[in-house]
Amino acid sequence: MNFRKVGRLAGAGMISLALASMAGAQDLDERMNSAGVLNLPDNPIIYGQALPPVVKATAIVNGEVITATDIEQRVALVLASSEATATSDQLNQLRQQTLRNLIDETLQIQAAQREEIELTAAEISETLKNVAERNGRSITELEEYLRGSGSSLRSITRQIQGEMAWARLRQAKIESTVTVGDDEVDEIIKKLEASKGTTEYRVSEIYLASNPSTDAQVRERAQTILEQLGQGASFGALARVHSESTAAIVGGDLGWLRPEQLPEQIAEAVVQLRPGAVSIPIAIPGGYSIIAVQDRRTLLTADPRNALLSLKQITIEFEPGLTEAQATPRVESFAEAVANIGGCGNSEAVASRFGGSVVQSDNIRLRDLPPALQQMMLPMQVGQATRPFGSLEEGVRSLVICGRDEETPGLPSADQVADQINQQRVESRARRYLRDLRRDAIIDFR
Structure with a gap:
């Protein structure tokens, strides 16, 4: 389950009662008799749900309590959203x-x-409903899933509230005060014209701050995060939890950058990484960065991966428990059928033949598809279908290309350049603003 966006709870507390002997207390018989006036049944039927375990405050932030339950449920939410597992040491760090x-x-x-x-x-x-729908669930189903994962609907609701509040606060206090001059925009466009043919990289970052006294601990935490990524954890989800830059809220996405826009140590790693690869922890002034290169492109140069596709997806499903050997003849027959599909218009007939279904999607950018499908579809023509892919559990599929519009590269508009400059300045001021909030806060750790 991936909450985009997402990839960052609170639980109800109870008062724990203790019975202790006190000086001058009544004897056992008297205490028993005192309860007798309540006329309680000997074997009562208990209704309702059991109360949650005792909740202890972990921190009080300007008078507002963050409990251990808040932490445990948020950790469970992170693990559920990233579909990751964690060792005992990793859980403590998390x-x-x-x-x-x-x-x-x-x-x-x-x-x-x-x-x-x-x-x-x-x-x-409404935002919570959208999150549930993006994950193919209703609110009730999402609540059940989170509860089964050790989290709660309240936890993700609190996260949504935090992200929305921060976004509006940034807009009111920061974005409204940032200005970009026409001369700055013109200068950027001139530089872009001069940089035609150079390479840009779509970069994501997990940044961990350190100082001489915490360096060893932070380096160890960075290594643990790298191990989780190697085990298949989502980079965006881990960035939301671990990264200490303001880009954490968008999964660490720094956008499209040229190497010269990055610190030297990071630039050296970026140019050596292939799309989809992740760097080792990189020591930079003030901490460590783990870098992921999501994609690369050549400026103002035609790239076939920028083509917009109109697609039909044919999916066939299999009975639960069917073995690979049992499914192979049907998959092979399906592969032969899509290889000779004879145009997009025959998709429904092929799907019907195999008891499958068809879904149509337009304006799908080729570069947004999984890398393996990109490579397969680059040389394909309109009317052709991919080789089958998928699994017996989730269904075997084929994509049929119904339309293909190649992109004509050109300089970004002045408005697009101004928006990018504006965003960079907003991010910089937002980091300073959050730093000031931390500095002025009264935080009592328990």
């Missing part, structure tokens, strides 16, 4: 980072409230 994130989240919500920025329950509910 708890510490989650506490830091919850503190930041609390500061952001409090700052928005001080600025009288209101978020309605309807807005939060």
Whole structure:
């Protein structure tokens, strides 16, 4: 389950009662008799759900409590969203980072409230509904899934509230004060014209701050994150939890950058990484960065991977428990059928022959497809279908190309350049603003 966006809870508490002997207390018979006035049944039937375990405060941020339950449920949410598992040591590190994130989240919500920025329950509910739908679930189904994962609907709702509050606070306090001059835009466009043919990289980052006293610990945490990535964890989900840059809220995505726009140590790694690859932890001033290169492109040069496709996806499904050997004849027959499909218009007939289904999608950029499919589809023509792919559990599929529009490269518009400059300045000021919120906060750790 991937919450985009997402890839960052609170639980109800109870008072734990203890019975202790006290000086001058009544004897056992008297205590038993005192309960007798209640006329309680000997074997009562208990209704309702059991109360949650005792919750202890872990931190109090400007008077607002973050409990151990908040942390555990948020950790469970992270693991569920990234479909990752963690060792005992990794869980401890994740708890510490989650506490830091919850503190930041609390500061952001409090700052928005001080600025009288209101978020309605309807807005939060609508966003929560969208998150559930993106994961193929209703709100009720999402709640059941989270509960089964050790998290709760309240946890993800709190995360949504934090992200929305921070976004509106940035808009009110930062974005509204940032200006970009026409001369700056013109200068950037001139530089882009001069850089035609150079390579840009779509870069994501997990940044961990360190100082001389914490260097060894932070380096070890970076290595642990790298191991989780090697085990298949989502880079974006881990960036949301661990990264200490403001890009964490968008999964560490730094956008398209040229090597000269990056610190030297990171630039050296970026140019050596293939799309989809992740770097080792890189020591930079102030901490460590783990870099992922999501994609690369050549500026102002035609790239066939930028083509917009109109596709039909044919999917055939298999009975649960069917073995690979049992399914092979049907898959081979399906492969032969799509290889000779004879045009997009025959997709429904092929699907019907195999008891399958067809879904149509338009304006799909080729470069947004999985790398293996990109390579397969680059030389394909309109009317051709891919070789079957997928699994017996999730269905075997084939994509039929119904249309293909190649992109004509050109310089970005002045508005696009201004938007990029504006975003960079907003990010820089947002980092300073959050730093100031942390500096001025009263935080009591328990």
